Amino acid sequence: MGCAYGLSALHICGALKGREGAHHVIVDPFQNTTWRGIGLENLRREGIDFVELIE
Ligand SMILES: C[S@@+](CC[C@H](N)C(=O)[O-])C[C@H]1O[C@@H](n2cnc3c(N)ncnc32)[C@H](O)[C@@H]1O
Structure with a gap:
């Protein structure tokens, strides 16, 4: 959940890239x-250019 500094998103997106x-x-x-x-x-x-942020 969340993004904060983007650490978990970096790992997820690294796998998806x-x-x-x-x-x-x-x-x-x-x-x-x-x-x-x-x-x-x-x-x-x-x-990483394939993220969508929903606030
Ligand atoms: C401890 S950080 C973890 C961020 C990320 N998952 C990581 O590990 O890098 C928690 C994050 O959740 C966000 N947050 C707080 N309330 C939220 C909510 N109701 N829905 C989604 N994210 C929320 C905060 O702004 C923060 O970015």
Whole structure:
């Protein structure tokens, strides 16, 4: 649950990366407030471009 710094999402997306149709949905009501977007930024830094954030 959640994203925070994106650690679990990085592991999940690492396993999905390169697969056709890869898509990861993250539900976190506080990613852009409390966490100031750092989880999404860390995913972006790793070249993960198939996440969807639902806040
Ligand atoms: C301990 S962190 C874990 C984050 C991630 N699963 C990881 O291990 O890297 C908990 C996260 O849950 C989020 N959170 C809090 N309430 C939530 C809710 N009702 N639904 C989804 N996420 C929530 C917090 O903002 C925080 O990012």
